[in-house]
Amino acid sequence: MAIIIGVRFREAGRVYYFNPGKLDIKKGDRVVVETSRGVECGEVAQETTELPEEQIKHPLKEVMRLATAQDIKVVESKDEKEAEAFRVCEEKIAKHGLDMKLVNVEANFEGSKIIFHFTADQRVDFRALVRDLAVCEEDGYDVVQKN
Numbered sequence: 501m502a503i504i505i506g507v508r509f510r511e512a513g514r515v516y517y518f519n520p521g522k523l524d525i526k527k528g529d530r531v532v533v534e535t536s537r538g539v540e541c542g543e544v545a546q547e548t549t550e551l552p553e554e555q556i557k558h559p560l561k562e563v564m565r566l567a568t569a570q571d572i573k574v575v576e577s578k579d580e581k582e583a584e585a586f587r588v589c590e591e592k593i594a595k596h597g598l599d600m601k602l603v604n605v606e607a608n609f610e611g612s613k614i615i616f617h618f619t620a621d622q623r624v625d626f627r628a629l630v631r632d633l634a635v636c637e638e639d640g641y642d643v644v645q646k647n
Contacts, residue, residue, distance in 0.1 A: 505563070527547045531563045533561060
């Protein structure tokens with residue numbers, strides 16, 4: 501059996517398992533963990549419990565720490581940057597006359613990457629849009645687009 505907690509990074513997002521280590525973690529706590537996308541801050545959706553080893557995707561990463569007040573400020577700032585990037589990207593999509601819909605924008609906790617999720621009925625050449633969005637790089641972000 502493995503001791504785990506479940507962490508969610510988006511309000512209605514998937515729950516990912518982490519090793520709580522020696523930390524006393526409760527449902528609703530904010531924690532900082534290392535993910536495949538880098539360091540992220542998420543909310544504990546499932547308190548410490550045991551699961552059979554075969555239900556766990558290994559290696560199970562250990563929680564780095566309970567989120568601090570500074571971590572929460574970083575998350576709030578990240579959320580503001582995402583909202584601003586969404587607004588700017590929608591303006592640039594309209595400016596370029598692209599037949600695509602921006603679905604979501606995600607900035608990572610470390611502030612080094614921003615990802616634009618979009619949908620389109622057919623293939624769209626958005627290279628000019630990416631060049632325009634490169635302004636985000638001046639703010640310390642790498643621009644990554646996903647469809």
